[in-house]
Amino acid sequence: MTRLTAALAGALLLAAGSAEAEIRFGIMNEAYPPFFTKDSSGTWVGWEIELMEAVCAELKESCSIVEMSWDGLIPGLTSGRFDVIWSSMSITDERRKTIDFTSSYYKTPAKLIGAKDGVTGTTPEDVAGKTLGIQVSTIQSAYYATHYKDVATERTYATLDEAFQDLAAGRIDYVFGDSIPLMEFLKTEYGADCCEDKGNVADDPAILGEGIGGGLRKGETELAARIDGAISALRAKGIYQEISAKYFTFDPFGG
């Protein structure tokens, strides 16, 4: 009997050990260029994917990717289907109630884009009477509720792509979102044709968050420390900057 128990305990330890050997990263199953997107052969590519691979190389761990819908990411993490949310998720207090985060690995300002009319500016006076297309349940939506709600109208979209379409079709005046996907859109032929940059909105760290971090299950402080350490090492070695230079003209690490 004791032998059986010991064997079982051994097997469990082994199982636990082998689960440790691989870190599973949860990524949203929808393209979010230039952070993560699938190339024509179906392989994940992008800045965040390269950073993930660099982190894994730094930690000397093997890593795998688990695809998940955006709203399935947090439930997927907490139910143990993967170990880290690595999907451009903003660190917010609301999310901190459910999960832990690594330190931020990039931070970008929020921005407005709109039809080409030469009028720029992002103060509440500038957007008075306008309709803003915002992706549902984003930090920009929370920012709208605090700063723009009294003067402008919100239209909620499930994805940014739909908001871009409606902006190009003239059904909304602005799209309010993270500056990087918005600038990407302006680089496309479609976006360059219709729309222009209206400027970054005034920062509000309490709402716009402390940047993008990896989401972890509550209490996984060791893994958080290891990933944080890896990111610092990558920055010290210049690998982070090398990867970023392929995608951006600036350092996305932020302050």
Next chain:
Amino acid sequence: MNFGWIVTYADLLLWGAGQTLLLLVISVGLGFPLAIGIALLRLGQNRVLARLADGYCTFLRGTPLLVQLWLLYYGVGSLLPMVPGLRGSILWPLLSQGFFFAALSFTLNYAAYEAEVIRGALRSVPRGEIEAARAFGMPPGMVTRRIWLPRALRTALPVIAGGVVLQLKATPLAFSVTVMDLYAVAYKVRQDTLLVYEPLLVVSLFFVVVAILINRIFRRIEAQVPIRR
């Protein structure tokens, strides 16, 4: 189970429920008269109009409602800004909203389904009654208004009630064109609070209650107009 969010989102939930009901009322209210017209055209003497009405029903009954909605919203809707002067006109606030396209496509779709129901009912009215009406010297328009149509609608009432409930259940599609209906609010709650089941339960409960009310209303109408065979 956590329902604390209902208080936080009370205004939005009420607004969403209102949008859902408004979509139902508009699509049934406008779609039903349209359906009667189409059904009469299909049974009418004018071959060309009958064929057109037939084609209308075949197309709208044969394609998914979601596809119709998107054809209108992303297709027709995105061409509208190119119409000169439209963007500055007083119509634009209406035409730039997903609600307009949702109401329009639901109305057209509902009309196609009900036209089929009403056509069947019109054909089931005994010939003898219509002939009797003619023998009384009623002109054709009056026969339709006083005898043919009322008899047909009375027979079709239970099926019409079913159609209204189906229409109710189609309304969450409006969410896909940015309408903040009840389902869209539930989606937002789900994204904000990470609660999946509770918002969906509230939505389900709402739809069941409205469906029961619709059935009650139709029962009452049926009771008031006794059928004679």
